[in-house]
Amino acid sequence: MTDLPDSRPPRRPGDGWVECRCGHRHWGRYGAAGLLLWRREADGGLPVTDPRRYAVVLQHRAVWSHHGGTWALPGGAVNPDETEVEGALREAAEEAGLPASGVRVRADHRLDHGDWAYTTVVAEAVREVEPQVGDHESIGVAWVPGAALRDRPLLPAFADALPALHELLGRRLVIVVDGANTMGARPDGWWHDRHAATERLRDELATLAAAGLAAGRVGLPGHRWYPDVELVAEGAARGVSDAPAGDGVGGVVVVDAPGSGDDAVVARATAHRGDGDEVVVVTSDRELRRRVEATGARTAGPGLVLP
Ligand SMILES: [Zn+2]
Structure with missing residues (x-):
């Protein structure tokens, strides 16, 4: 995920770019993490891993951002004093109003470039949570049916990871x-x-x-x-x-x-x-x-x- 939000000055120790051996620059000196939150939808006849059985929270990215206007996950740079899970939960609370007390982390997926890594933390909503725009990086956050994810323009890096992420969704x-x-x-x-x-x-x-x-x-x-x-x-x-x-x-x-x-x-x-x-x-x-x-x-x- 070569994306990066914006050109703000660093606010936290994790903020900053990494020149990666893959030839790209990535945001997050200690790596980056995002939260993929799902909730189970009623449709008892289907396996829990069927995309019709769950919905996920997506964030509509501000138009001025890299790949602006696409949909992706709330997330950002991990700080040196926190785990990837802690970083993803903090970013999800800040950007999408998703409280850590309402979610249960189930699994994660890691894209490791050696010099930098992106961790997608997959979690289940354990009570009713309504996402809401928490900062200027998003113009919307919403529950999206699992079977309809591809109907929206997705951040390319998120679209690339989606087949692997589908294997983790809906599972405990x-x-x-x-x-x-x-x-x-x-x-x-x-x-x-x-x-x-x-x-x-x-x-x-x-x-x-x-x-x-x-x-x-x-x-x-x-x-x-x-x-x-x-x-x-x-x-x-x-x-x-x-x-x-x-x-x-x-x-x-x-x-x-x-x-x-x-x-x-x-x-x-x-x-x-x-x-x-x-x-x-x-x-x-x-x-x-x-x-x-x-x-x-x-x-x-x-x-x-x-x-
Ligand atoms: Zn890289």
Whole structure:
């Protein structure tokens, strides 16, 4: 995305041009990031990845800007003290009035030029959010049906990325963790106090939910995925509170198994598969793996989530 907004003087440490080895100049000394926000539309008969099942927020770019008058994503330069996700959320709040508290980051896509990179952060609206023009860089922001994106003149770089971005839209990753099996994989004294050990694991999972996982580790397209995490606790490990979601990122829901932990894991996987979610169950238990794979969930060993 060679574009760039305008010729304003730098306002922030990330503002500025990069002379890239690709032969172009790019905006954002530490790279740039944009937010691709989607919401699910009612049309229950279609797969969640069908463009008719979602709408996305597009920004109509000011006519004086580079490729002025085209539609693209709210975004801009990333600052050195923030992650790409934080930069995208900040820009979306400033430019399009999209509050971080109303969105949940699901995945991202990275265009890496070596000297510079553009990260498209793909997020779901988790409550009703109405975009509104927040600064002079846009002349409009609007929800646009997923199937109608190409009907508008798009910023060329955004149009180029669209096929890859369509693979990320409408999708959620849920990781269901078999708590007993996962704790058992690490001999850290968990048997002395299962409740405290469950709290430790929950906190590690909350860090993972915020930082995300490389797409290749969970068999999904794109660069990183930011999961919702459910930790299934049984027996003496029960009674641990949830780790609340932060702005833009998911937290950890602790599910107390009424009886067998395995049955609770299967029930959660089945429910999420029914919603069309991508599900990865973390366990090394062979019989449990067989049961959850029958629901269409994937499985991974405890190494996926243990630091
Ligand atoms: Zn370049």
